[in-house]
Amino acid sequence: MTNYINKVAFVTGAASGIGFALCESLLAKNAKVMMADMNGPGLAEAIEKLGGASDNLSSVVCDVRNPESVKSAANQTLADFGKVHIVMNNAGVGLAGKSGQTDLKDWQWIVDINLMGVVYGVEIFTPLIKSHGEGGHILNTASMAGHMTTEYMPPYHATKFAVVGYSESIAQELSHDNIRVSCLCPTWVKSNIASSARQRPSAGVTMPAPSLKAAQDSVSALVANGMEADRMAELTLAMMAQGRLHVFNDPEARPAIDIRAKSLAADYDAALNWMKTN
Ligand SMILES: NC(=O)c1ccc[n+]([C@@H]2O[C@H](COP(=O)([O-])OP(=O)(O)OC[C@H]3O[C@@H](n4cnc5c(N)ncnc54)[C@H](O)[C@@H]3O)[C@@H](O)[C@H]2O)c1
Helix, strand or coil: CCCCCCCEEEEECCCCHHHHHHHHHHHHCCCEEEEEECCHHHHHHHHHHCCCCCCCEEEEECCCCCHHHHHHHHHHHHHHHCCCCEEEECCCCCCCCCCCCCCHHHHHHHHHHHHHHHHHHHHHHHHHHHHHCCCEEEEEECCHHHCCCCCCCHHHHHHHHHHHHHHHHHHHHHHHHCEEEEEECCCCECCCHHHHHHHCCCCCCCCCCHHHHHHHHHHHHHHHCCECHHHHHHHHHHHHHCCCCEECCCHHHCHHHHHHHHHHHHHHHHHHHHHHHC
């Protein structure tokens, strides 16, 4: 898919940050856009910012944790636009945590949104894209946190590594159906992600430990100084049009890819060497 004219796009997490910017960029490229988000008032404000509902723009309240909600949003997309070509499974939340100290309900919460929300989007929309035979494109939002790790963020890394692996796998299979898959893997982008952990089940019940609080504050500062979301969106649509599988954004994080590859190779070679002599 090399241009977006008259293509129908479904975007989750559309009320804020990267999702909102993706909707704005798609509209500017003459796509038709269905904005989906669980935050109803935020969604209403976002659609007004884009000029209000029209033949090219609609919105639906959708909680990506709930497959019935995603199915109903898919039906609404078909009712409003007739078909769907592009699905952007972008809704996501952040969560810092230390092993043995993270509330298991919080773990379930982030897995349900960041991983299962993407899975439901793919499972429910793929047959709809296949049905019209015009091809399509799925964008799953992961993160650079799906390619490299830091301490104190295991739940976030676990979900984002999963989305990278999942996207790489379905990209192979869906290429046979003229459906491209891309995986968005940015570092810091200006958005409201740093406050998303306030929605976690344990919020207000458990205070984060001081070391975690420091990690959260540093994430907030990095996000506040990150790439503008509209530039991230333009870059994403350009990389999708090139058929790129991964979409990166940060020159400073580039070495992390080689460092990880070297570290994997070293572990691999250690095992091969041991097997030669044992
Ligand atoms: N901002 C960054 O620095 C950054 C970096 C890498 C990856 N990401 C990823 O980008 C994606 C978008 O995040 P953002 O940075 O724009 O944050 P954001 O908080 O500004 O936007 C996220 C949106 O998702 C919505 N959302 C949350 N849970 C939902 C649910 N269950 N169902 C439907 N909608 C839900 C929120 O209401 C919000 O509008 C996330 O997947 C995030 O992990 C962000």
